[in-house]
Amino acid sequence: MAAAIDPLMSSPRSRPKDKGFRLDQVQLEAKIKQVVSRYGLKEEILDDDIDEKVRCKYVFVAGAVQKDKEQDQDYHLFRTYKPEKGRSGRTGPDPKSCKVWDAISATGAAKHFLKPYRFGRTTYFDENVPTPHPISRLALEEAQHLFGDKVPISIILNIGPGIPGDQDVQQLEQSAEGRITKLVRTFSWPNKKSLKQLLRRDTQVSSKSASDLEQGLEARIRTKLQEVYGPDGAERYYHLGPDFAASQLSLNDVSAIERTSESTREVLASSKGKIQDAARQYWVSTAC
Incomplete structure (x- = not known):
């Protein structure tokens, strides 16, 4: 599927307006429809036939609502179930009218990756990469919405990819620019508009700042759990994912891993002879 929706790997039919994004929204939707049809799956995200014994009865994904200027980030939930009547929960589209590809396209719409996606009257787009999102808080709020403020929770497990390195983010920024744009940027003095864009890029949230924000989100969710469940409440939260490390190799630092792999290949190539x-001498001495 990755090859089918990556404009750099797929056919030249990708539209020029999508060149600023690594993945093609139209091809993604078409591929999802193929998978749904091939395996006879339901197109709607609403699951009315779910068995009461199923452990994952309530599933949702969160879409970042495209915000205006300094507006606080808002999220809509794409649920596979009907929201409880009479209880105030976070806004979300009607599961009856939402298809699987709508939920995936809306929640995957993010800067550098997938273009903004409009569903109903709302446009979804995460334009704050690599700033983290309060997914654990959204999950806790939804659980309380469904089962009450003191919903029995054994564990909250946050499995995330971690914060990307600054160089990875810069490479994504550069990949969003066409060849002509790069050439003009190199040899031209920026006008007021492009100068503002340059300044905005320079003041973008760094990986270290994003990591600090993520730690702040974790601290707040632990505090909330402690308030609701007592002294041991904070111990119910776990975060599995690579930690950001500015001074050493991190599992999610693609650029650093690529540099390390390239250096290893160069050393092996130079040492091949x-x-x-050494191997010949060893075998000769062993044979003698």
């Missing part, structure tokens, strides 16, 4: 000579 020495290794072969």
